[in-house]
Amino acid sequence: MDTIERVSIECRGLRKAYGRTVAVDGLSFTVEPGRVTGFVGPNGAGKSTTMRMILGLDRPDAGAALVGGQPYRDLRTPLRRVGALLDAGAVHPGRRARDHLLWMAQSNRLPARRTDEVLELVGLATVARRRAGDMSLGMRQRLGIAAALLGDPPVLMFDEPVNGLDPQGVHWVRGLLRGLAAQGRTVFVSSHLMSELADTADHLVVIGRGRLLADASVRDLTAGASTLEQAYLELTRDAVDYGRAS
Ligand SMILES: Nc1ncnc2c1ncn2[C@@H]1O[C@H](COP(=O)(O)OP(=O)(O)OP(=O)(O)O)[C@@H](O)[C@H]1O
Numbered sequence: 502m503d504t505i506e507r508v509s510i511e512c513r514g515l516r517k518a519y520g521r522t523v524a525v526d527g528l529s530f531t532v533e534p535g536r537v538t539g540f541v542g543p544n545g546a547g548k549s550t551t552m553r554m555i556l557g558l559d560r561p562d563a564g565a566a567l568v569g570g571q572p573y574r575d576l577r578t579p580l581r582r583v584g585a586l587l588d589a590g591a592v593h594p595g596r597r598a599r600d601h602l603l604w605m606a607q608s609n610r611l612p613a614r615r616t617d618e619v620l621e622l623v624g625l626a627t628v629a630r631r632r633a634g635d636m637s638l639g640m641r642q643r644l645g646i647a648a649a650l651l652g653d654p655p656v657l658m659f660d661e662p663v664n665g666l667d668p669q670g671v672h673w674v675r676g677l678l679r680g681l682a683a684q685g686r687t688v689f690v691s692s693h694l695m696s697e698l699a700d701t702a703d704h705l706v707v708i709g710r711g712r713l714l715a716d717a718s719v720r721d722l723t724a725g726a727s728t729l730e731q732a733y734l735e736l737t738r739d740a741v742d743y744g745r746a747s
Pocket residue numbers: 519522523524542543544545546547548549550551744745746747
């Protein structure tokens with residue numbers, strides 16, 4: 502296997518407001534390669550907005566989000582640098598799994614055989630001709646993960662990857678994330694499942710109301726608490742504001 506280039510994600514003073522709602526409020530942190538970093542916070546804390554800014558889908562009002570020192574929009578071959586699963590429902594329901602990946606591969610000058618490799622990797626090879634609209638939520642999650650892996654990128658971002666997966670699927674995602682980090686990749690994953698992250702993540706970035714609450718190892722976070730969930734609840738106690746949640 503080729504050596505994986507070590508590429509970090511860096512957010513510096515990120516800010517984004519939608520009208521009067523400040524979704525992200527001066528956020529700075531770095532996501533390092535070679536480990537799984539969990540991205541957590543109450544509903545409406547600003548996680549998706551931050552991920553969207555890292556991926557160039559939203560423009561920050563202030564600050565910068567960089568991948569390997571560059572804004573996503575400046576990357577020459579983005580799929581080869583960053584793979585992302587944001588919204589598994591984003592695939593057109595009429596499109597067949599393999600055609601969706603093939604279209605992505607071709608438009609990013611990736612070899613067509615990579616399509617079959619990633620379908621195999623995520624366990625969808627036998628349903629490659631099924632339309633996205635005829636797939637279960639869990640299967641669509643796997644298709645989204647396949648798309649993220651297509652360019653064999655050193656940076657991977659997953660927004661709620663175990664959403665809709667059965668226990669076998671959850672177990673599989675855990676192994677996948679750990680394996681990708683062990684290869685030296687940067688793995689950034691948002692989740693609401695603290696017990697899941699306790700088993701999967703090495704490090705957590707915790708935010709609330711758009712601000713950084715903690716950027717620490719899972720070991721350090723759990724040192725003073727009975728469980729990671731307990732530590733999280735303590736950290737976010739004053740940051741829950743469901744008026745912000747969409
Ligand atoms: N396109 C938008 N237009 C207006 N407000 C938005 C938009 N996107 C997000 N927001 C608001 O910004 C805040 C942060 O939302 P965001 O979706 O980033 O939070 P989150 O941490 O991902 O939440 P969840 O855990 O519920 O997915 C919320 O108040 C939300 O309502």
